[in-house]
Amino acid sequence: MSALRPGEPGELPAPDKAVYQVGEVAERVRLSHRTVRYYDDQGLLSAARSAGNYRLYSESDIERMLTIRRMKPLGFSLDEMRHVLGVLDRVDRESARAPELELELRRAIDDVRERRDELAEKVAGADDFLAALRARLP
Template structure:
């Protein structure tokens, strides 16, 4: 797929996707004319990046996770890669749990302020 199709599929701008290509997180193959071309695995990689970014992961941390995923995919029997991915998954789960707590607190504050008529307690 071309960059516009990828951008639409993941809900990100062309500029953002180009940036991830430039920093090496999503290296695109190129057509003879120099246009970026993306595969289904590139789409999955971009979806992973899109998930990691709002969780506060740096580019280097995202690279580590993507590299670990690549190593595991290249050799599913590699126990070191599997163990590393499990460790990374635990860190991701901890971040997710902290964000869930923050979201619950924000929701409670919105409700206390009276600004959420459609919140969990007041769904219509």
């Protein structure tokens, strides 16, 4: 839509070229543009910049944003997200063969599972509450 999007007309899909502006990314990952910029400023992503200083995101940046979006409802702080993303980066590059890396990955898995269980507890509590409210219906 933007006439200013760099390289829009006819540039072949280089696998991981940064071509998406913040608005398009926000739409695709369903976060506000404000939130995308905020995560960017906090160093959770490494967006490129256009000549006009516009943020430019690649396909892998979008995947990263989606990972962040998954951690968000689990209550990860930005620091915790940064850490997990770092672990995933290393795993994706050198695999989890190194023992300390494997340990980090296992810790992340345990962390997410614990948060998942806490959410499940809340859902169970909500179900109980719903039942109590419905019991008051005439």
